[in-house]
Amino acid sequence: MRIDDVLFEHLAKLSxxxxxxxxxxxxxxxxxQMLDFIRQVQEVDTEGVEPLIHxxxxxxxxxDVVKVLSTKEEVLKNAPDAxxxxxxxxxxxxxx
Amino acid sequence: MKTPDGYEIIIGLEIHIRLxxxxxxxxxxxxxxxxxxxxxxxxxxxxHPGVLPVINKEAVKMAAKMGIATNCxxxxxxxxxxxxxCYPDLPKGFQTTQDNQPICINGYLIIDGKKININRIHxxxxxxxxxxxxxxxxSMIDLNRAGTPLLELVxxxxxxxxxxxxxxxNLIRQTAMYINICDGNMQxxxxxxxxxxxxxxxxxEHFNNRVEVKNLNSVRFLKRAIEFEVKRQHTLMENGEExxxxxxxxxxxxxxxxxxxxxxxxxxxxxxxxxxxxxxxITDTLMNEIRSEISILPQxxxxxxxxxxxxSDYDAQLITTEKPIADYYLSMLETVKSPKRAANWLNTNVRxxxxxxxxxxxxxxxxxxxxxxxxxxxxxxxxxxxIADRQxxxxxxxxxxxxxSLLIKALNLQEESSDEELKSIMEALITQFxxxxxxxxxxxxxxxxxFVGQVMRKLPESDPKQVNTYIQKYLNKEIx
Numbered sequence: 001m002r003i004d005d006v007l008f009e010h011l012a013k014l015s016x017x018x019x020x021x022x023x024x025x026x027x028x029x030x031x032x033q034m035l036d037f038i039r040q041v042q043e044v045d046t047e048g049v050e051p052l053i054h055x056x057x058x059x060x061x062x063x064d065v066v067k068v069l070s071t072k073e074e075v076l077k078n079a080p081d082a083x084x085x086x087x088x089x090x091x092x093x094x095x096x
Numbered sequence: 097m098k099t100p101d102g103y104e105i106i107i108g109l110e111i112h113i114r115l116x117x118x119x120x121x122x123x124x125x126x127x128x129x130x131x132x133x134x135x136x137x138x139x140x141x142x143x144h145p146g147v148l149p150v151i152n153k154e155a156v157k158m159a160a161k162m163g164i165a166t167n168c169x170x171x172x173x174x175x176x177x178x179x180x181x182c183y184p185d186l187p188k189g190f191q192t193t194q195d196n197q198p199i200c201i202n203g204y205l206i207i208d209g210k211k212i213n214i215n216r217i218h219x220x221x222x223x224x225x226x227x228x229x230x231x232x233x234x235s236m237i238d239l240n241r242a243g244t245p246l247l248e249l250v251x252x253x254x255x256x257x258x259x260x261x262x263x264x265x266n267l268i269r270q271t272a273m274y275i276n277i278c279d280g281n282m283q284x285x286x287x288x289x290x291x292x293x294x295x296x297x298x299x300x301e302h303f304n305n306r307v308e309v310k311n312l313n314s315v316r317f318l319k320r321a322i323e324f325e326v327k328r329q330h331t332l333m334e335n336g337e338e339x340x341x342x343x344x345x346x347x348x349x350x351x352x353x354x355x356x357x358x359x360x361x362x363x364x365x366x367x368x369x370x371x372x373x374x375x376x377x378i379t380d381t382l383m384n385e386i387r388s389e390i391s392i393l394p395q396x397x398x399x400x401x402x403x404x405x406x407x408s409d410y411d412a413q414l415i416t417t418e419k420p421i422a423d424y425y426l427s428m429l430e431t432v433k434s435p436k437r438a439a440n441w442l443n444t445n446v447r448x449x450x451x452x453x454x455x456x457x458x459x460x461x462x463x464x465x466x467x468x469x470x471x472x473x474x475x476x477x478x479x480x481x482x483i484a485d486r487q488x489x490x491x492x493x494x495x496x497x498x499x500x501s502l503l504i505k506a507l508n509l510q511e512e513s514s515d516e517e518l519k520s521i522m523e524a525l526i527t528q529f530x531x532x533x534x535x536x537x538x539x540x541x542x543x544x545x546x547f548v549g550q551v552m553r554k555l556p557e558s559d560p561k562q563v564n565t566y567i568q569k570y571l572n573k574e575i576x
Contacts, residue, residue, distance in 0.1 A: 014181075014182070014364055015182060016182040053369045053375070054369070054373075055371070056374050057375055058374060059375050059376060061152070061156060062150040064117050064118050064152050064153060064154035065118065065124060066118050066119045066125070066126045067119075067124035069123070069138035070139050072134050075134060075137050075142060076134065078139075078142070078144075083231070085133035085135075086236035087236070087239070088235075088236060088237070089184040089234065089237060090233070090234065091231075
């Protein structure tokens, strides 16, 4: 399956990513390979086969107990950028 | 607001309910409002690779309770999906929510005889918070709220006016508070609502484009936003224009809605089942446990108060509106002799204190049992309502622990005498002292003191002021 420019730009926009022309042609061909693989999978006759949604279907639930798993310092240390108690990111406004 | 002539208003609500679990939906981080930024954030909340999220049992129970309370079918097998969008306060790049198989489906509520259907209730995690005004070029992210559990309840487009929307929202809020799954605090955002609004010509079968007004955080704003949208869409239709299907926000200062996102930018969320979580399986045993934990619901309680305790519509409604007040009343009922009198005290004296102090009943200083005791004394005619109201109640507010009988003794209360008692004494006095009575009539007003003295001698416990006023009226022939 071909990934045309319109679809590519749509996916890039959804992911909030920008690509150079070189990156773009590389990624397009990778995406096409993935889709070809999926198409092959889709050729299998699955008539009457229940979809496998969960690999571990036991439905285990967790008791509602609070535990401190990592500290604020540890968590912020791993952030690309932080300021006092906050994660710091480029200014974003209302594009949710 | 009046529906424009020849039109019909179509409203559906999406209500977000923040659950009162101790920990987050998929991780043991604390679920707490108002903590210092990023205090309740672990590597699972930040969405680091390789972590293992596990579903919170309590959140599942709460969701099922809400479903049962709103006549839904609880799907004992349901699961989570990923909803993809990119925003810095959504650390994983997707929200874990329920799209394909929500926990509850096909419910309804009946309000004033009208059925409003509920499409679904699903569980989902909240996002973090972005703060844009701390830095000129940067946004600050606080992930405390990220991953906290929400329910989203989606109604069918069965609502036909702003008032109906408000009633529906209020009953959902009441219900969530009665089953203890949400604190109902609108100021802190514990409940938020999106309204889908459109209008159509009466008799039309099809729906016109609808506008979604997002993030309404009070019932008043919900009503105002609907009223504004109906007016705006009505004007468009009257001018032969079509309403755009778009997302709008409500500006409470200007009292208008503003376009936020048009349909060109409509989202493509690429939902698929969340592979890092197992399915939610609610066993029959768990279902029974959930059912057993639901106590009385607001509409049931209101009906009960009217039927069993003969309260008026007004009293029953006022008492059941807020769960804590209903609980206070139910505690009073354990010992009070007159439910009606108890309701009066709660809806006047107590409510007045709550209003004056801008406080909730949790901070009201008189325990329900003590108030019941006071109400019983009035019921037994041991106290007049007047004295209970003016003297003892204020004293009880001040002395929270003093025993009521001691409090009354300490006040050295002067009992009000009944008018009939006073009247018969006066009649006897006039027969005994006809000359003094005549002299008073002729202008010797100083003789008032003589009569008051005589009466006080006979009724030493009575309130002199009251006796004085009564006798003056009597002598002036203002009393027949």
